Amino acid sequence: MGILEVKDVSKRFGGLRALSDVNLSIAEGALHAIIGPNGAGKSTLLNVLVGKLLPDTGSVTFAGQSVLGRQPHQINQMGIARVFQTPEIFGALTVLENVLIPCFAKRDGAYRLHALEAVRDETAINAQAEAMLVDVNMQDKRHMLAGSLSRGDKRRLEMAMCLVQEPRLLLLDEPTAGMARADTNNTIDLLKQIKATRPVTMVIIEHDMHVVFSLAERITVMAQGTPLVEDIPARIKGNPKVQEAYLGTAHA
């Protein structure tokens, strides 16, 4: 029984079957990659997992509890964090504040009114946020507005915001899309380091095969809303079904 169990999940958008009978089991502590051509339904699947979309049928359980029907903030509090395909950060706030907010969220839950305390007096939380920025090597940019960061830095920041919550499950939607090679390699190193130092389960959606094969322990290949194969990376490379559905076109 994995930490995340997806059973027979289907989702239609009008006539389009974005997800059809998806079954997926993610083992606790795994680094699981989901690959597949554009429009395969990967992001839609994540949207279902984090409560952004309600599937038409099927069930999703996380650590034994059903996820469906809960609000996004409740699902996050169960321990699921997500890095989006296009960075979702607080553009009008500073980098440090961006990391402080998940720290407060983790400590206080969904809502607490501390209207007459000062952010700067919260020394423990500040230390936690600063340490996180050091981990992602962004401490020099802590007073910059997050909206003015480069795309790569926004991604790193978003990852830091998710990590500082110490989620049990981290979902990454194409974390290296649009990044330069050097940035991509930094991200790979960062993810490896996270994997080595934290007890987090990761699901990574990725287009870049270099990233996938340097990180993933297991790979699920999706096409047209259904998982085709799931296996260890070494066997995925040689699988003819995968060649046909994905690698064939990508490596053509």
Next chain:
Amino acid sequence: MFRLDRQDAGLLVFVAVITLFAPILLNPFAEGSAMAQFNAGYPDLMQRFVIFAIFAIGFNILFGLTGYLSFGHAAFLGIGSYSAVWMFKLLSMNVIPAVLFSVIVAGVFSLVIGYVCLRRSGIYFSILTLAFAQMSFSLAYSVLTPITNGETGLQLSLSDPRVLDGKTTTGALPETNLFGVAMNDTLSVEALGRVWQFSAGYYFCAVLMLIAFYISIRIFRSPFGMMLRAVKSNQQRMRFTGLNTRPYALAAFVISGMYAGLAGGLMAAMDPLAGADRMQWTASGEVVLMTILGGAGTLLGPILGSGFIKYFENIFSKINDTILHQWFAFLPDGLENFVVAVIYPFVGKGWLLTLGMLFMLVVIFLPGGLIEGAQRLRKLFARTPTGAADRRAPASKPAE
């Protein structure tokens, strides 16, 4: 100081000094001089400055921090006024219970209205708040006349119970007071060949304004304030960070409603009368203008914006053609008439035209309001010396 950092403490002291010395600072022109009518330091106007500053400071906590633009906040102002007058009628002419009651009642109303309106965001939220305020306005004129006294407005009367004060014996309406000090008391001091007037009512409002300002600074610097800015910046990210945005926005809505209630209560404390016109949409629009003109989301902006608009409304609007002719009397007659004719539409009754243009210029060129303008000016002057130093630097190198 008061758990503020140095910069914020400096800001608070600055505002405190300006407000406490306003009766002097706003009266720069000698009595009887041609310019004396531009003195803004008379009690009635100064009271309005600080009362509207409270209104705008509160509005800024909602709009400036969370980005939710309410077009109905005058409803809470009106509710505050009615509540205060009822306190004067039923309980006591002391302003303390009246002001407290107006804050509480406005808070309760804003909780209900905010709860409903915050189910939507953006323009739909604005329309909902506007609808609520217009509804309150019409109700005050119709169904609720037993409470609001309809078009006449709610007033004091000799037959009011005023249980704490007991019956008046003088046969005149009692005055609002703070433990015996009447709000319309003024202390006249003769100095420097002039008479300076210090109004008790003004200082009462000013102290409350300073407290309101202090609380707003604390809110801006608090984790709660940071969450409110996050609501404005990216609600999606907030939700996926485990935070429920609704209670944050609602808390901001209620706080700003209470500020509006306080402002309304103070209006009634200065002049014990409440009418439904205080709830009209124009009054709601005015506080939006004040906040944006001064600088939404800045600490000082709302104070500056409300002062600016109230000054325009009361002083700038007094410039008539006689005054203009006096000013330009030094020009040859034909030219004088021409200049006066050109300027005239923009002053006096045309003050709204000037204010409107100013507002457009600010929105287009200074999205951060007058405060942004001031900051840019300061940077401009701050840069000149460093710029000069930069220019000197390469010149000094060869000399070494």
